[in-house]
Amino acid sequence: MLELLGKTKIDFMSKRFIAFALSGLLMLSGVAALVQISRGHANLGIDFSGGTALQVRFAQPVLLSDARAALAGGGFGDAELQEMKTGNALLVRVKRQTSIEEKAAEKISALLQQRFPGNTLTVESTMEIGPTIGQHLRDDAVLATTIALVGIMIYIALRFEFRFGVAAAIATIHDVLAVLGILYLLDKEITLLVITSLLTLAGYSLTDKVVVFDRIRENLRHRRQESITEVINASINKVLSRTVVVSLCMVLAVSALYWWGGEVLHDFSLAMLLGVVIGTYSSVFVASPLLILWRGPIRA
Amino acid sequence: MKRRIGIRLALIAATILVSLVLFLPSTPLYSSMPDWWKRYLPSQGVTLGLDLQGGMHVVLRVESDKAVEGIVDRALATLPPALIDRKLAGVTPKRIGPLELELDFTGQETEEATGTLRDGLIKLMEDSYPTLYNTDRTIPKEKGQPGRLVFRVRESDAARIKESAVSQALETIRNRVDQFGVAEPLIQRQETDQILVQLPGIKDPQRALDLIGRTAQLEFTLLDEESPVWSKLPAFVPVGQEETIVKEISPQLAADDELLFERETVKDTGDVRKRPYIVKRIPALTGDLLTDARVSIGQFNEAYVSITFNSAGAQLFKKVTTDNVKKRLAIVLDNTVYSAPVIQEPINNGRAQISGSFTTQQANDLAVVLRAGALPAPVTIIQNVTVGPTLGRDSIEAGIKAALVGAGLVLLFMLVYYRLSGLIADVALLFNVVLLVGALAMFGATLTLPGLAGIILTIGMAVDSNILIFERIREELRQQRPVRLAIDAGYEKAFVTIIDSHVTTLITALVLFMLGTGPIKGFAVTLSLGVTINLFTSIVGTRVVFDWISGRRKLDTLSI
Numbered sequence: 001m002l003e004l005l006g007k008t009k010i011d012f013m014s015k016r017f018i019a020f021a022l023s024g025l026l027m028l029s030g031v032a033a034l035v036q037i038s039r040g041h042a043n044l045g046i047d048f049s050g051g052t053a054l055q056v057r058f059a060q061p062v063l064l065s066d067a068r069a070a071l072a073g074g075g076f077g078d079a080e081l082q083e084m085k086t087g088n089a090l091l092v093r094v095k096r097q098t099s100i101e102e103k104a105a106e107k108i109s110a111l112l113q114q115r116f117p118g119n120t121l122t123v124e125s126t127m128e129i130g131p132t133i134g135q136h137l138r139d140d141a142v143l144a145t146t147i148a149l150v151g152i153m154i155y156i157a158l159r160f161e162f163r164f165g166v167a168a169a170i171a172t173i174h175d176v177l178a179v180l181g182i183l184y185l186l187d188k189e190i191t192l193l194v195i196t197s198l199l200t201l202a203g204y205s206l207t208d209k210v211v212v213f214d215r216i217r218e219n220l221r222h223r224r225q226e227s228i229t230e231v232i233n234a235s236i237n238k239v240l241s242r243t244v245v246v247s248l249c250m251v252l253a254v255s256a257l258y259w260w261g262g263e264v265l266h267d268f269s270l271a272m273l274l275g276v277v278i279g280t281y282s283s284v285f286v287a288s289p290l291l292i293l294w295r296g297p298i299r300a
Numbered sequence: 301m302k303r304r305i306g307i308r309l310a311l312i313a314a315t316i317l318v319s320l321v322l323f324l325p326s327t328p329l330y331s332s333m334p335d336w337w338k339r340y341l342p343s344q345g346v347t348l349g350l351d352l353q354g355g356m357h358v359v360l361r362v363e364s365d366k367a368v369e370g371i372v373d374r375a376l377a378t379l380p381p382a383l384i385d386r387k388l389a390g391v392t393p394k395r396i397g398p399l400e401l402e403l404d405f406t407g408q409e410t411e412e413a414t415g416t417l418r419d420g421l422i423k424l425m426e427d428s429y430p431t432l433y434n435t436d437r438t439i440p441k442e443k444g445q446p447g448r449l450v451f452r453v454r455e456s457d458a459a460r461i462k463e464s465a466v467s468q469a470l471e472t473i474r475n476r477v478d479q480f481g482v483a484e485p486l487i488q489r490q491e492t493d494q495i496l497v498q499l500p501g502i503k504d505p506q507r508a509l510d511l512i513g514r515t516a517q518l519e520f521t522l523l524d525e526e527s528p529v530w531s532k533l534p535a536f537v538p539v540g541q542e543e544t545i546v547k548e549i550s551p552q553l554a555a556d557d558e559l560l561f562e563r564e565t566v567k568d569t570g571d572v573r574k575r576p577y578i579v580k581r582i583p584a585l586t587g588d589l590l591t592d593a594r595v596s597i598g599q600f601n602e603a604y605v606s607i608t609f610n611s612a613g614a615q616l617f618k619k620v621t622t623d624n625v626k627k628r629l630a631i632v633l634d635n636t637v638y639s640a641p642v643i644q645e646p647i648n649n650g651r652a653q654i655s656g657s658f659t660t661q662q663a664n665d666l667a668v669v670l671r672a673g674a675l676p677a678p679v680t681i682i683q684n685v686t687v688g689p690t691l692g693r694d695s696i697e698a699g700i701k702a703a704l705v706g707a708g709l710v711l712l713f714m715l716v717y718y719r720l721s722g723l724i725a726d727v728a729l730l731f732n733v734v735l736l737v738g739a740l741a742m743f744g745a746t747l748t749l750p751g752l753a754g755i756i757l758t759i760g761m762a763v764d765s766n767i768l769i770f771e772r773i774r775e776e777l778r779q780q781r782p783v784r785l786a787i788d789a790g791y792e793k794a795f796v797t798i799i800d801s802h803v804t805t806l807i808t809a810l811v812l813f814m815l816g817t818g819p820i821k822g823f824a825v826t827l828s829l830g831v832t833i834n835l836f837t838s839i840v841g842t843r844v845v846f847d848w849i850s851g852r853r854k855l856d857t858l859s860i
Contacts, residue, residue, distance in 0.1 A: 002717050124691040130682035144815035148808040196750040196823050200757045207801040214797040242771040249710045249763045256706030262698025
């Protein structure tokens with residue numbers, strides 16, 4: 001039997017105050033990110049903020065500063081330029097509310113082609129989003145997430161106890177906020193794809209919490225003599241090897257996406273990677289200690 | 301016991317077979333399958349989303365308010381002749397709001413005359429313009445009160461017109477796309493006034509956008525050659541200055557005149573400039589009366605569009621050209637003058653030409669939109685996402701490569717860590733993916749980039765289920781339980797956890813599916829299918845293999 005961890009006997013619950021402090025900080029960054037997003041100060045993707053983005057590929061390399069000058073000359077001084085990792089591609093983003101009738105995308109590619117006449121330019125993708133759409137997408141995402149969380153809380157409350165449901169929901173929110181906060185601090189662009197990754201990691205994190213809670217519930221029934229802290233510690237130690245092995249598998253899979261998944265999946269997999277680590281941490285250090293804070297009817 | 305294993309094995313074998321058949325069309329292998337296979341078995345692979353195969357995703361909003369405002373426009377256009385018909389003199393119709401028009405008949409000599417005129421007007425409006433109702437806002441019979449009537453578009457009619465404007469726009473856009481020739485376009489209505497157009501694999505997105513977004517309101521309008529304002533007009537206006545000129549000139553124009561421009565390219569320099577025209581506000585003839593529009597090539601090898609009117613249009617055209625010989629008739633498309641030829645002689649055959657400096661392709665597209673008909677109201681593009689075919693291909697290649705590497709690492713890890721049991725789990729995992737892709741193909745779901753994310757989460761959960769079970773079995777084995785019992789206990793205890801974790805995920809997925817839009821929906825579809833399939837493979841699938849192994853002979857050890 002190959003084992004990463006043998007029998008462990010770690011006192012996780014005694015570390016809960018350190019964990020709460022750390023989690024508080026993480027959540028704070030997440031809340032800050034949310035506030036900044038709603039104020040429109042965060043690095044929001046075009047899909048949410050509205051505006052125009054286009055990705056162009058040149059036959060020969062171009063200087064970023066030349067391209068910037070060309071755009072500034074054509075009235076796009078506020079365009080953000082970014083070089084793509086793969087061959088001579090350039091990402092141009094104009095986040096101000098451009099009405100689509102302006103044909104900003106068309107103008108930008110014309111300006112660039114004018115500046116680099118001998119250099120064949122292909123427009124690989126364009127995205128023009130009107131102001132109402134972004135708002136709509138945001139509302140949709142928030143509504144869906146809220147209802148999903150409530151639904152899960154009800155299910156877990158029915159299957160376990162009410163406090164388990166609340167603890168799982170809080171821990172899941174914690175994970176999503178923490179990842180959002182970190183992405184915000186890294187100044188990553190919050191796009192629809194990143195939101196999808198937050199949903200994905202919420203799903204993963206929830207599964208993880210359910211597994212730990214399941215063991216706690218089982219042990220609460222069988223080990224009535226011990227204190228709740230002891231039961232939780234024992235349960236976490238029991239599922240620890242599973243938790244570590246599963247997280248390792250997820251990290252393997254998501255790292256592959258991060259390294260080889262291409263530009264589009266890059267931020268997505270970064271968010272997932274963070275989510276796996278934080279989700280595993282919070283199952284042990286956030287969700288479980290919450291059960292101690294809120295003692296249910298099973299044991300006083 | 302043995303018989304039950306047999307049944308379960310058969311069930312699983314059947315599932316594998318069916319899912320393989322559904323899965324194969326999504327793989328490159330499919331092209332080399334024998335003909336009989338292609339003929340009798342499903343050929344529909346997973347549809348790739350626009351982000352993966354390239355294409356265009358456009359959301360248009362129909363300005364249906366404009367269609368309602370059009371009622372007032374049409375009433376204003378047709379009222380003057382109707383007033384003459386009924387001998388109602390001294391009445392000035394004018395617009396006083398988007399949905400309101402006013403009939404001003406002040407200045408009658410006697411109160412009695414005002415009253416008669418008022419009754420005549422109300423009768424005329426009731427007979428000819430049923431969508432407009434008398435608001436009774438002024439009481440003209442009172443002494444000193446001006447003679448005015450205000451008519452407004454009825455609310456119920458406005459709602460109906462808006463509704464039909466959207467459905468008509470949908471139909472028109474569908475016609476245009478059909479004529480443009482795109483494989484598997486998706487054109488559907490969403491919300492109340494939006495139209496979603498998806499054109500996969502499109503090569504020239506700007507052209508497609510012009511084609512579907514253009515109103516294509518064709519009008520034949522007489523120039524007001526007698527207007528004194530002509531002398532104040534410059535011969536040409538530089539591009540971008542049109543607005544200023546319109547602002548400056550418009551107040552001086554007669555009420556029934558307006559200023560429009562023609563785009564001109566200077567042959568030698570290639571510069572573009574605009575030539576202003578004073579035209580009648582009310583068109584003599586509109587494009588809804590035509591039956592056909594074709595591209596033709598003129599004697600100087602220039603492309604033009606020749607149009608044919610229907611019989612009503614032809615008669616009207618004949619009348620207009622007969623009455624206005626030697627005058628100039630502007631051909632106006634979406635408020636831009638294309639040409640303004642002098643009418644040399646009456647035209648009886650109901651044919652006309654639209655020339656301008658077209659390329660053959662532009663002329664061709666114009667013919668398409670004219671044939672498909674004008675949009676009942678202008679549309680604005682509120683979302684346009686276009687992914688070039690190369691970028692889509694790059695994304696999917698990178699995504700697949702990464703997924704293969706990731707899955708390979710996980711499979712290898714399971715094999716090393718759990719040995720024979722790991723192998724069983726690996727086979728189940730592969731089977732899981734095959735089932736999932738097969739199911740996506742069967743339900744006609746679209747695989748998008750977020751959908752790929754859903755698949756990755758599913759794989760993660762599948763691994764999780766197996767690890768849960770294996771760790772439980774190991775725990776039992778550590779307590780010196782016999783293999784047979786350890787397997788049973790392991791599955792039994794893990795079962796509850798697996799159900800709970802899958803149901804919670806399924807709740808999330810279903811809510812996202814019902815409420816999410818676009819990419820989030822794509823994610824939810826793969827996730828819900830994946831979770832359901834997972835539940836099957838992890839609880840029934842691997843179990844039967846373990847039962848089969850341990851049932852054949854008494855095992856002392858288990859490779860786990």
